[in-house]
Amino acid sequence: MKDILQIIALLLGFLACGSAVLSLHNQYWKESTDDDSVIITSDIFENLWMSCAIDSTGTSNCWNFQSMLALPGYIQACRALMIISIVLGTFGLVATLVGMQCSKIGGENYVMKDRIAGAGGVFFILQGLCTMIAASWYAFNITQEFFDPLYPGIKYEIGDGLYIGWSSATMALCGGSCLLCSCGIRSPEEKKHCTDSNFRSYSYQPQSRHMVQTVSATSNVPSSQYGLNVYV
Secondary structure: OHHHHHHHHHHHHHHHHHHHHHHHHOOOOEEEOOOOOOOOOOEEEEOOOEEEEEOOOOOEEEEEOOOOOOOOHHHHHHHHHHHHHHHHHHHHHHHHHHHOOOOOOOOOOHHHHHHHHHHHHHHHHHHHHHHHHHHHHHHHHHHHHHOOOOOOOOOEEEOHHHHHHHHHHHHHHHHHHHHHHHOOOOOHHHHHHHHHHHHHHHHHHHHHHHHHHHHHHHHOOOHHHOOHHHHO
16 A cells, blocks of 8 residues: 555656646746737737747747846746746655655665655645645736736736646645655555564563673672682
């Protein structure tokens, strides 16, 4: 059961990390809508890095945002959160590979491997939270501008990149939860390791106590019990 949970967590973490990268590079975080008072002759879509437009002939033109400091604060924060999310997901994948019970990486210290797997679960959960916050924050600004009747600019709708980000966050949270749940289950190898350790400690302690009792009993023998010939 523990191995199955860890394998599922590894697959979910891998898909979550890949989906986060795909979401970050997706150009359709928001796209223009026809339900707007502003008349536009082309379809406009943006992500965290660039803005693009497609005219009626199908010609696409994209331009990167020139100044990072000139961008709204939520876009800068979403950039940072998505990059941190991918880094955390990478750490989670490495920790999961090392901490899996069926993996030979990291030796056969199952207690230590269990702790490393738990750390991988924490990394996945943090990754999911970062991705969820970034996607939800960006979507909140889109909906806030869309439903504002006094907003003078172009109104946008939620794009495919945000849905990919939400899917990535969900898979990361599920993968991290599976890893943390697996830490509470003891595998047969761990049970055998604990049994051997307890047996060795139990076998050693009576022997040491017996030696101490023997030495103490010998030292308490009165010297008068020995004959004079002992010293000759």
